[in-house]
Structures are given as C-alpha cells and as structure tokens.
Amino acid sequence: MCASAAGTPLEALFKGVESRYNRAQSLQVLFHESYSAPQRPKTTESGTLRLRKPGRMRWDYTEPAGKLYLSDGKNLYMYTPSTGQAEKMKMKESEDMRVPLAFLLGKLNFQKEFKDFETRVDGAGTWIVAKPKSENLPYTQVEFTVGPDYRIQRLQVTGYDRSVIDFSFEDEKLNPAIDAKIFQFQLPAGAKLVEEVQ
Numbered sequence: 001m002c003a004s005a006a007g008t009p010l011e012a013l014f015k016g017v018e019s020r021y022n023r024a025q026s027l028q029v030l031f032h033e034s035y036s037a038p039q040r041p042k043t044t045e046s047g048t049l050r051l052r053k054p055g056r057m058r059w060d061y062t063e064p065a066g067k068l069y070l071s072d073g074k075n076l077y078m079y080t081p082s083t084g085q086a087e088k089m090k091m092k093e094s095e096d097m098r099v100p101l102a103f104l105l106g107k108l109n110f111q112k113e114f115k116d117f118e119t120r121v122d123g124a125g126t127w128i129v130a131k132p133k134s135e136n137l138p139y140t141q142v143e144f145t146v147g148p149d150y151r152i153q154r155l156q157v158t159g160y161d162r163s164v165i166d167f168s169f170e171d172e173k174l175n176p177a178i179d180a181k182i183f184q185f186q187l188p189a190g191a192k193l194v195e196e197v198q
Contacts, residue, residue: 010119013126014110016150021104026178027051029169031059037163049169050176053105055091056183059098069098070185077185086187089196095138098165101155114142124148 021027028050036042047061054073061067066081076094079086091099110117114130121127125147132139138159145154156166187193 010117010128013119013128013146013150017144017146017152018108018110020150020174021108021152022106024105024174025053026175027105028173028176028178030171032168032170034166035163036166037159037161049101050178050182051101051105052178052180052183056180057098057101058182070183071099072183072185075185079188079191081188084191086185086191086193087196088185088193101167104152125153 028048030046031049032044032046034042034044044063045061045067046063047059047067050058050060055071056073057071059069061069064082066079068077068079070077071091074091076089076091076096076099077086110130113133115133116131118129119126122145125145128144128146130142132142139157140160141158143154143156144152147153151172152169154166154168156164158164
C-alpha cells in the first residue's frame with residue numbers, strides 16, 4: 001500500500017514516481033492526446049501506448065484509426081494512413097514531443113532533468129510543473145499530474161513554438177508481457193517510406 005502522494009514532500013514524491021517506472025521493464029496504457037498550436041485548430045487523438053526497455057515504444061492509434069508511431073530504440077517511424085506515407089528519422093534527432101516518454105522506463109530522474117519546480121494539490125493527486133535543465137530540447141515546460149499511487153495520470157508538454165501536447169493516461173499496466181517483435185517496423189502494403197535526413 002503506497003502512502004498518499006498528495007501532501008508529501010516533493011523529494012519523496014519524485015522518488016515514488018521514479019521507483020514505480022524505473023523498476024518496470026514494460027508498460028502499457030490507454031492514452032488520449034490533444035495538440036494545440038497558435039493559428040492551428042486543436043486536434044485530439046487516442047489509442048494504446050506500449051513501452052519496453054530500452055527506449056522502445058509503440059503508439060497504436062484508434063483515433064485516427066491505423067495511425068502508428070513507433071521507436072525501435074534507434075529510429076522513429078510514423079505512419080499516417082491518410083497520406084499513405086511512413087516517415088523514418090533518427091530518434092536522437094527528433095524534436096517530436098512524444099520522444100521523452102520513451103525514457104519513462106529506467107531513466108526518469110526529476111532532479112537531474114528538470115528545475116524550477118512548482119506543485120499544487122489536484123484532487124487526490126499532485127500537479128507538478130517543471131522546466132527542463134537542458135536548453136537543447138524542443139520543449140520549455142513539462143507538467144505532470146501524479147496520483148496517490150505515484151502513477152503519472154497526465155502529462156502536458158509546452159514547445160518552444162508555444163504548441164501544447166496534452167496526454168492523459170488510464171488503465172496502466174506495469175510489466176505486461178510485450179513481444180519485442182511489435183517494435184520492429186513493418187511497412188504497410190502500398191505505403192511509401194520517406195527517410196528524413198537532418
């Protein structure tokens with residue numbers, strides 16, 4: 001039984017979250033994602049996210065159906081059925097704000113990665129706002145909602161261009177059996193692969 005995260009000192013809260021995710025070998029959650037940017041209409045998407053050490057992730061979208069975002073630990077692939085194209089890029093060169101989520105497993109360290117923390121009680125959980133220590137990242141602020149069991153329920157990332165991507169997570173499963181093969185990208189029939197060179 002975990003002690004309630006709400007109202008505990010920040011350091012204890014961080015340790016609780018870090019130990020929950022850093023000990024896990026795999027993770028599966030349902031996600032709801034919204035993206036907003038200046039002068040652009042807000043978009044909402046949803047699906048299932050699977051993570052597996054080291055650095056592998058797979059986003060299977062149900063809305064829009066068939067969209068896929070995948071990392072094999074080195075490269076990223078994004079397939080969008082409406083365009084019939086799959087994009088490939090190096091993971092370390094990507095500025096996509098989904099990439100930091102791959103490091104939820106095994107590498108989460110609040111004090112090392114972030115600074116200027118602010119917190120407030122949010123219902124049964126705690127809302128944490130932080131800025132990244134590194135200036136070489138595509139985002140300027142990260143906000144987490146952490147539940148009483150140290151589970152990350154919501155994550156909001158603000159980009160340099162003032163875009164905001166907001167994830168809410170539910171039905172989290174720690175250490176589910178996930179076949180490593182699902183992190184190997186298979187080009188859908190009829191799709192074209194485009195490699196991005198930076």
